[in-house]
Amino acid sequence: MGGVQMISVKMLKPYYIKADDQYVRIILAYQYFAVVINKKVYQFIPIEAKEIRINRKTRKVExxxxxxxxxxxxxxxxxxxxxxxxxxxxxxxxxxxAKPYYDSMQMDSKQIKDVNAVIIDELEHQNIKRLIDKALDERDEEVFRKLVQLL
Structure with a gap:
């Protein structure tokens, strides 16, 4: 994917959800998942991966x-x-x-804060990776070394 592309999620609905002791599996199907890339809508097609697997304990995508x-x-x-x-x-x-499947009991405010912390951690991690890419592109060794220490 060359150049800067604007990508967003138009729709994300599970076709069905399978949950076991370890994982929440979100099964995807055609017309339940679509992304917008540079203002054009692309529909998910199940020719490769068809599921998103989330660890119920860590709440991270596996x-x-x-x-x-x-x-x-x-x-x-x-x-x-x-x-x-x-x-x-x-x-x-x-x-x-996935939230209803993270815990069989209703989540309390501490658990909600934990889920939010996981989301924020993932976003911060992605942001650091993007900044590292930028530092590499600009051949800025000092910034690169500082960012790598954050990972």
């Missing part, structure tokens, strides 16, 4: 290497889970879908 396919006409775009979780709207929607 299958970060998964590749998802999106189609608009004859054009197919692939996005990895790590690219998707770098989109704040994707993360927020994902956690709100």
């Amino acid at each position: 299958n970060v290497g998964a590749r998802f396919a999106f189609q608009k006409g004859k054009d197919i775009v692939y996005m990895t889970m790590s690219e998707l979780i770098s989109l704040p709207d994707f993360l927020f929607q994902l956690h709100s879908i």
Whole structure:
């Protein structure tokens, strides 16, 4: 994906959800998931990864290497889970879908704060990675070294 692209989530609805002791699996299907890339809507197509797997205890996405396919006409775009979780709207929607499955009991305010902390941590981590990329692009060794220490 060359250049700066505006990517956002148009819709993210689970086709169905499977939860076991360890994981919440959000199963995706055509017409339940769409992204907007440079103002064009791409529909999810289940030719590669079809699920998002979240660890119920850590509340983190586990299958970060998964590749998802999106189609608009004859054009197919692939996005990895790590690219998707770098989109704040994707993360927020994902956690709100999975939230009821994180704990069998109703979550108290401490648990809600914990979930929010996980989301903020993930967003900060993604931001540091972007800043590292920028420092590399600009060949700024000092900034690069400072940022790497934050990871």
